[in-house]
Structure formats: C-alpha cells, structure tokens
Amino acid sequence: MRWDPTQYARYSDHRSRPFFDLVAQIGAVSPGTVVDIGCGSGELTISLAQRWPMAKLLGVDSSAEMIGRAPVHKSASFQVRAAQDVNAIGVDVLISNAALQWVPQHTELLSRWAEELNDGGWIAIQVPANFDAPSHKLMRELAASPRWRDQLHGVLRDAQAVAEPDTYLDLLTAQGLHTNVWQTQYLHVLSGADPVLEWVRGTGLRPVLHTLNRDEADEFSDEYAALLRQAYPVRSYGTVFPFLRTFVVAQKATTLS
Secondary structure, three states: OOOOHHHHHHHHHHHHHHHHHHHOOOOOOOOOEEEEEOOOOOHHHHHHHHHOOOOEEEEEEOOHHHHOOOOOOOOEEEEEOOHHHOOOOOOOEEEEEOOHHHOOOHHHHHHHHHHHOOOOOEEEEEEEOOOOOHHHHHHHHHHOOOOOHHHHOOOOOOHHHOOOHHHHHHHHHHOOEEEEEEEEEEEEEEOOOOHHHHHHHOOOOHHHHHHOOHHHHHHHHHHHHHHHHHHOOEEOOEEEEEEEEEEEEEEEOOOOO
C-alpha cells in the first residue's frame, strides 16, 4: 500500500501532539544514537535535534513516498526499511510513534529491541487504542456488509492490531526495563467537510482504498462518510474526534562491570 504524504499531513498539528507527549517522558540526557521507526516524512525526527543536538538521528519508514519528503539535516539520515528489519544494536533511544499497529507480532519485535538496546537506553512507543471506536467499527461493519464482504474480507485490522497496556508493561518489565505505560484520549476538534473521513483516508482506510478500484473506492467512501456524519455530528465549533492512544516509555538497566 502506498502512503500519501499530503493526505497524511492534513492534520499534522493533531497527529504530532502525541509524538511530543511521548518524547517528553524520555529521560535520556545526551544519547549518541537515536532511531525513529515509522518516521513518516521526517519532520518530527528532525525536531529531536533540538532536544539532543549531539545525537546521530536515523529515521526509518517502509514508505518510499514518505521518506522522499524527508528534510535534509546535518544530524539526520533517512532510510526506506521495514520495522522488522531494524535492530537496536548500538542504539541509545528508540522511538516509534503511531507505527507498530501496522506490524504483525510487534510485541516480539519489542522484545528483540529491548535485548539489543544499549545499557541505559530508552524505548518509547505510541500506538492507537481506538480500534473499537465508531471510526473503525463502522469501517469494519461496512466492509463486512453483503456489498463489500467478498472484496474486503480480511483486509482491515481489528483491536488485535495492538496489545492491551498491561501487556506492554509485562513484556518490557520482564526484560528488565523500568517501564511507564499510560493512555491518553485526545479530543481533536476538526474543521471542514467530512473531517473524520479525511483523517482516516490518510491512515486506517488505506487498505480499502488500495483494494478497490477508483469507482468502488468512491462508492465505499460515500457510504462510510454518511455513517461517520451520524457518529461524529458537526458542532458549532467543529467535529469532535475522540482518539485514545497507548504510550510506553521504558529504560534499560545499566549493567555494572
């Protein structure tokens, strides 16, 4: 599936806030190597240079379209690579913001990264926890309807795409990391016509748009938009889109020699 950087960036102010809330809880003072997995178009990766000006930054994303938009910065490099192909050997801070929900069995990947991470290093991840929200439930229900079920069977993810918060806590604590896990629900106030549709068009709806031809995708989008307008009615000040997210920040113990 291709990512559309322009569509994804339509709500960049809203999408970037969890990144900064995540990074704010990382206690690293002067890391040497910082890796941002699922970095998208790289602007948020570059912002880390302000926090850690001496660090070597690496942004990794599976989308060539996203990496093609990455800015040039003296401290940063960017690579097109799947998260599963990244190791944490020699890494002091590993960040993944709103990416691991796309990676099957990413809990196993987290375990491997925890083992590979430098002593005293940090892992910080954030994943959506809203797969049971109307935005996703209505999409799955429509995809399972008689009109679409043959074409879209097995295309969409469900709540199993991410783990429960205590699973992440147990996993990283068992690896010997001091782990902090929490959830935050953001109430995004969106403007414009069908803003929730436009939000998910850049993320969760992509598998549907990738599977259907253009006419079918337009038909599905029209049906889905009507459902979303009922679930997320326009208020006097905009459309409120609640979005629950899970955050995990963990530090690896330092081994005494």
